[in-house]
Amino acid sequence: MFALVDCNNFYASCERVFNPDLRDKPIVVLSNNDGCVIARSNEAKELGVPMGAPAFEYEKEFIKHNINVFSSNYPLYGDISSRVMNILREYTPDVEVYSIDEAFLKFDGFEYYNLNSIGLEMQQRVTKGTGVPISVGFAPTKALAKVANRIAKKYAEKTNSVYVIDDENKRVKALKWLKIEDVWGVGRKHTQRLNNIGVINAYQFTKLSDSWVRKHMSVVGLRLKHDLEGKPTLDLDSPAKKKMIATTRSFEKMLLEFKDVNERVGTFAISCAEKLRKQKSHCNAIMVFVNTNGHRKDLEQYGRNIVIKTDYPTNSSIDLNKYAQLGLKAIFKQGYHYKKAGVIVMGLTPENQNQLTLYSKPNPKHSPIMNIVDRMNIAYGNNKIKFGTQSLGRQWKMKQEKLSPRYSTNLNEIITVTV
DNA sequence: TCTGGGGTCCTAGGGCGA
DNA sequence: TCTGTCGCCCTAGGACCC
Numbered sequence: 001m002f003a004l005v006d007c008n009n010f011y012a013s014c015e016r017v018f019n020p021d022l023r024d025k026p027i028v029v030l031s032n033n034d035g036c037v038i039a040r041s042n043e044a045k046e047l048g049v050p051m052g053a054p055a056f057e058y059e060k061e062f063i064k065h066n067i068n069v070f071s072s073n074y075p076l077y078g079d080i081s082s083r084v085m086n087i088l089r090e091y092t093p094d095v096e097v098y099s100i101d102e103a104f105l106k107f108d109g110f111e112y113y114n115l116n117s118i119g120l121e122m123q124q125r126v127t128k129g130t131g132v133p134i135s136v137g138f139a140p141t142k143a144l145a146k147v148a149n150r151i152a153k154k155y156a157e158k159t160n161s162v163y164v165i166d167d168e169n170k171r172v173k174a175l176k177w178l179k180i181e182d183v184w185g186v187g188r189k190h191t192q193r194l195n196n197i198g199v200i201n202a203y204q205f206t207k208l209s210d211s212w213v214r215k216h217m218s219v220v221g222l223r224l225k226h227d228l229e230g231k232p233t234l235d236l237d238s239p240a241k242k243k244m245i246a247t248t249r250s251f252e253k254m255l256l257e258f259k260d261v262n263e264r265v266g267t268f269a270i271s272c273a274e275k276l277r278k279q280k281s282h283c284n285a286i287m288v289f290v291n292t293n294g295h296r297k298d299l300e301q302y303g304r305n306i307v308i309k310t311d312y313p314t315n316s317s318i319d320l321n322k323y324a325q326l327g328l329k330a331i332f333k334q335g336y337h338y339k340k341a342g343v344i345v346m347g348l349t350p351e352n353q354n355q356l357t358l359y360s361k362p363n364p365k366h367s368p369i370m371n372i373v374d375r376m377n378i379a380y381g382n383n384k385i386k387f388g389t390q391s392l393g394r395q396w397k398m399k400q401e402k403l404s405p406r407y408s409t410n411l412n413e414i415i416t417v418t419v
Numbered sequence: 420t421c422t423g424g425g426g427t428c429c430t431a432g433g434g435c436g437a
Numbered sequence: 438t439c440t441g442t443c444g445c446c447c448t449a450g451g452a453c454c455c
Contacts, residue, residue, distance in 0.1 A: 031423035038423070056421040072423090099455045187453050218429055220453080246425055253420085295422055307448090342424090399421090 001115060001138055001166075003105040004145040005088055005122065007081075008133045008153065008161075010101035011039035014080050015070050017131035018407045018415050026067040030055050033250055033399045034071055071400035079408045083130045091122055096236040104142055106236050119162035139165040142234045143227035146184040147174050147202070171230055175203035185224045190217055202228060241279060241348065247271040248342025252399050254293060255338045261290060262328055266389035268343035269324035273317040276345060277374060282313035284347035286320055288327035293339035304331040313349055316366035317373065320345065321387050 007013060011029040016022045026043035030036065037053040047065050049058060055069070062069050081100045089095050094106035107115065119136035126134050135156070137148025144165050151174060152163035165171050181191040183202050193216060199205050205213075206228050214222045226233040247268040255261050265288055276283060289305035306327045310319065324343055373385045405413035 033421090033423070035421075035423055052422085054422040059421095102455075185453065189452065218452090220429065240427095242426080244426075248424065250423070293422090340423095344425095 001107045001110060001140055002142050002145040003107060003115075003119065004098075004137045004142070004149040005103050005105060005126075006135050006137075006149050006153070007084060007101040008135060009039060009041050010081075010132065011070075011072065011077055012041040012044070013132045014073070014077050015068075015404055016041075017080065019404070022068055026065060027070065028062070028067055029070045029072055030402070031072060033252060034401055035250065038072065069402050071403040073404050073406065075406045075409045076404065080130055080132060084126055084132060084134070087126050087129050088122065090125075091118065094236055097239070104145065104236055107138070115164050115166070116162055119164070120160060123161060133161070135161040137163050137165070139171075140230050141227040141232045143184055143224055144171065144174075144230065147178055147228075150178065150182065168230075172203060175206060175228060176201055178202040180205055183224070183228070185220065190221070193217075241281065241350075243348060244344055244346045245272050245275045245279075245283075245348070246342060246344040247275070248289075248340065248344070249398070250340045251338070256336070258328075258332050258334070261332060261338050261341055262325060263389055265290075265324050265328045265341050265343060266321050266387065268341065269320040270317045270387055270390070272343050272345045273315055273320045273370075274374065274377075276315035276348070277351075277370060280351040281348040282315050282351055283310065283320075283345035284313050284349065285309050285345070286323045286327065287344040287346065288324050288331065289342050289344075290328070290331060290338050291340040292336050296337070296339075299337050300335075302333060302336045306331050307346075312362050313347075314362055314366075315351065316362070316370055317387055318366055318369070319362070321389060325389060 009027075012027040015027055015029065024043065025041075026047055026049075027041040028037045028044050028049055029039040031038045034055055036055060037049055037051060037058070040049055040051065044067055047061070047067065049061065049067070055062075061067065077100060084101075085095065085097050085103055088103055088105060092105050092107055094108070096104040096106075098104055107113075107118075110118070115138045119138060122136060123134050126132060135149055135153040137145045137150065137152050139145040139148045148163045148165045152159050152161045155163075165174055178201060180186055180194050180199055180201055181188075183205065186194070186205075194200075194205060199208065206225055208225070210222060210225070213225050217224075223233045249264070249268070251264065255264075269286065269288075272283075272286075285307055287305055287307045289303070291303040292299060292301050294301065308323050308327050310323060314320065320343075328341075376385055405415075407413060407415050
């Protein structure tokens with residue numbers, strides 16, 4: 001059996017952990033730059049705030065309904081997430097952390113246990129240990145565990161947020177209840193295609209022929225179908241090393257000058273290099289992209305990307321900064337209002353398994369320099385060490401006007417209690 | 420005036436060597 | 438030496454996830 005454990009309204013719940021006054025009050029959490037709503041408490045959902053709502057359009061609603069608005073605080077959410085996952089690991093060694101707020105657990109050999117009561121116990125332990133409420137769904141396959149979890153969440157009062165699909169009747173009933181667009185792995189395009197042939201719920205999907213599903217939804221769709229039929233096809237994934245690393249941002253205002261965009265792109269490349277060194281990898285290619293603001297129909301649009309192969313596998317900030325600048329020079333066009341840019345490093349290989357190249361080799365000084373840079377940044381705070389293209393008096397930063405303190409990861413922001 | 424960021428997997432199609 | 442075929446590799450793009 002698999003379990004899918006999902007934290008309820010995770011970001012909003014995290015904000016409540018150190019601020020219990022917010023219990024039962026509406027909360028929304030905004031994306032980077034305070035752009036869109038990316039998480040809502042149940043109360044905010046009931047007030048009709050949609051997912052992805054642009055914050056500026058809803059400002060009046062927020063005030064009118066006393067909605068508590070937060071900028072996203074990833075250090076806090078990441079820390080609470082790892083605490084939740086640690087508690088879950090006490091129940092089974094087979095845990096796949098699927099996302100910041102979700103994990104699949106495999107319960108092999110639990111045939112004679114009462115899974116429902118295990119679910120309730122997990123829930124109590126996590127809520128007591130972290131303050132975050134969870135929902136738990138059990139089923140014989142991962143896709144069905146997702147369905148069970150949905151039922152647990154939807155009918156929280158009746159199920160106590162724990163639901164087990166353990167017989168054929170429950171499986172069929174659940175699939176007939178689940179709309180096709182809510183099936184894990186069925187997005188907008190597939191929903192449209194399936195609706196067109198009269199499939200509106202998950203049960204009808206499982207009744208399609210394998211060949212139709214294979215043809216129109218590839219092996220991914222077919223695996224999903226079998227999983228929903230109760231034949232385990234998807235197993236726990238082991239935590240794989242990343243295959244690409246990206247740093248991309250929208251700008252707080254539109255940029256016109258090459259030097260301004262170049263400074264951002266350089267900083268993104270350096271950030272990618274730091275992430276590479278953290279996971280002890282090298283990359284052999286780097287992509288740089290720029291985009292204008294697609295929402296501004298009144299302005300001329302432009303967007304391009306370029307991939308540059310590096311001369312040798314590298315994770316040096318100096319190298320990647322250099323390639324990023326070369327890339328930007330190649331794609332930047334004067335006269336456009338740039339709103340977004342990014343750097344993605346690809347072709348990742350372990351640091352200690354380098355393919356030798358015939359004509360060029362890495363500068364042997366880079367590795368020790370990067371080592372010192374990383375150590376200084378840890379000791380004195382991030383971004384203290386700057387590289388050539390970066391401005392010393394960096395003016396720009398993400399808009400985060402409603403940021404809560406990093407209660408659990410920064411000593412200076414720890415909660416204070418007055419008696 | 421303001422509209423996120425970071426990933427994965429799969430397929431089709433072209434280039435290329437055996 | 439030329440040509441056809443097969444399979445591998447690479448890339449772009451599509452679809453999905455949170």
